[in-house]
Amino acid sequence: MLRQLFVACLVFLGSLAHAIDITGIPNSHDPAGLIKDGNTYFHFTTGGGIWYSRSSNLTHWDNPATVFPLNTWPSWINSAVPGFEGEFWAPDVIYMNGYYYLYYSASTFGSSRSAIGVVRTASLNNPSWQDLGMVVSSNGSSGAINAIDPAMFRDHDGRVYMSYGSWFGGIGVVEINPDTGKTIGSVSHIYGGGHQSIEAPYITRDGNYYYLYVNRGTCCDGLNSSYYVQVGRSTSITGPYTGWRTLLPNSDGRYRGPGHIGLLQEGSCSYVSVHYYDAADNGNAKLDILRLNYSGGWPQLTRNFTPGNCTVTGSAVPNGTYVIEARHSGRAISSVGHAYTNGAMTEQRTYGGSPAQRWNVTNLGNGYYSIINMASGRSLDVWELSPDLGASIAQWEYWAGDGQQWALESVGNGYFRIRSRLSGHVLDIDSLSAANGARVIQWSVTGNTNQHFRFVAP
Numbered sequence: 001m002l003r004q005l006f007v008a009c010l011v012f013l014g015s016l017a018h019a020i021d022i023t024g025i026p027n028s029h030d031p032a033g034l035i036k037d038g039n040t041y042f043h044f045t046t047g048g049g050i051w052y053s054r055s056s057n058l059t060h061w062d063n064p065a066t067v068f069p070l071n072t073w074p075s076w077i078n079s080a081v082p083g084f085e086g087e088f089w090a091p092d093v094i095y096m097n098g099y100y101y102l103y104y105s106a107s108t109f110g111s112s113r114s115a116i117g118v119v120r121t122a123s124l125n126n127p128s129w130q131d132l133g134m135v136v137s138s139n140g141s142s143g144a145i146n147a148i149d150p151a152m153f154r155d156h157d158g159r160v161y162m163s164y165g166s167w168f169g170g171i172g173v174v175e176i177n178p179d180t181g182k183t184i185g186s187v188s189h190i191y192g193g194g195h196q197s198i199e200a201p202y203i204t205r206d207g208n209y210y211y212l213y214v215n216r217g218t219c220c221d222g223l224n225s226s227y228y229v230q231v232g233r234s235t236s237i238t239g240p241y242t243g244w245r246t247l248l249p250n251s252d253g254r255y256r257g258p259g260h261i262g263l264l265q266e267g268s269c270s271y272v273s274v275h276y277y278d279a280a281d282n283g284n285a286k287l288d289i290l291r292l293n294y295s296g297g298w299p300q301l302t303r304n305f306t307p308g309n310c311t312v313t314g315s316a317v318p319n320g321t322y323v324i325e326a327r328h329s330g331r332a333i334s335s336v337g338h339a340y341t342n343g344a345m346t347e348q349r350t351y352g353g354s355p356a357q358r359w360n361v362t363n364l365g366n367g368y369y370s371i372i373n374m375a376s377g378r379s380l381d382v383w384e385l386s387p388d389l390g391a392s393i394a395q396w397e398y399w400a401g402d403g404q405q406w407a408l409e410s411v412g413n414g415y416f417r418i419r420s421r422l423s424g425h426v427l428d429i430d431s432l433s434a435a436n437g438a439r440v441i442q443w444s445v446t447g448n449t450n451q452h453f454r455f456v457a458p
Contacts, residue, residue, distance in 0.1 A: 267310030267457025
């Protein structure tokens with residue numbers, strides 16, 4: 001078991017003197033990955049009713065609310081988790097097919113009789129929460145993968161997974177159906193078990209590696225908490241994860257007992273949220289936000305950053321979530337009617353904040369990228385595998401074909417041609433139109449600005 005902290009393994013960077021200042025209501029414990037609806041960020045965290053706060057700039061948080069009214073909870077929890085008293089632990093949230101799905105855990109301290117449920121709403125700004133019931137559960141046995149600490153991950157192909165678990169049986173991962181929010185197939189054990197202090201998983205990907213973040217030590221004891229964050233990597237989401245190293249130590253100045261990694265991708269920027277116990281404020285649990293980068297095949301975190309500046313300005317496109325904007329019109333590539341279905345065509349349209357106008361761009365490690373619609377989970381796709389000039393560009397479930405792989409070729413000033421591996425043609429706004437609703441097609445290179453695109457932070 002990994003029980004020691006090796007200074008040589010630390011990959012934490014940055015001067016604490018330059019950490020961003022979280023103002024307003026900074027309290028947090030086991031935060032979800034931050035998420036944005038329109039111009040507002042949301043921070044869900046452990047608390048009665050599933051507590052959350054809001055921000056317009058990532059630094060000032062206020063306007064708190066709860067998902068469920070305080071001292072109420074879905075009735076199915078009473079039989080699934082006897083003794084539950086309304087304190088929901090460690091939520092996480094993801095947008096899929098027109099809804100924000102919020103996963104939450106119900107348990108009692110020290111027990112593996114637990115359950116993860118899911119509730120959804122079409123809007124976080126004007127929520128109407130619908131509880132969908134249980135996703136996974138654990139029966140209280142010493143070897144159970146404890147059904148707490150859900151963490152959501154969308155892969156380069158649009159498939160969605162949930163990792164979860166804690167001390168008893170370790171960490172598991174299971175695929176999630178974006179249409180229902182529920183599981184597909186069986187749970188795979190990927191790390192830990194045997195009552196080791198391993199919990200609060202989170203998965204990210206960069207290049208050919210998946211990274212599994214976990215907490216070691218114990219939580220929930222203020223400045224005496226022994227939590228610290230480790231990370232291992234694998235070429236498969238189901239492991240094995242190896243090369244474990246400490247990412248956030250137990251104590252670093254005022255920051256004590258950091259816990260519960262979560263990720264927000266915004267343009268070329270990746271932000272990590274964690275909680276910590278503030279040694280400068282009587283050990284109160286607070287939200288911390290750090291910047292995530294990768295170097296030498298491993299993640300690095302820094303507090304030395306300023307939020308923003310996440311639009312691509314150089315000659316390469318980092319993995320991230322973007323609005324893809326045409327140079328000649330300033331309009332965004334969108335699915336027609338913001339549709340979620342296979343075969344929905346694409347068009348240009350003024351950006352209005354819709355997830356259907358945002359695309360997850362991932363380097364496949366072979367000179368090409370996948371471009372996955374954030375709302376539908378479907379890939380930018382050459383319609384019917386056509387090699388022809390003028391063929392439409394649609395969205396389709398990802399199957400790794402050449403018609404779904406794209407080269408991003410810099411033309412300078414932060415603009416790119418998007419070239420199909422299948423046909424060798426590039427994305428083009430039909431007839432150089434600047435109008436809303438103009439079709440996205442493929443065409444040979446003309447040098448015109450309707451074939452130049454910018455990758456903009458939402």
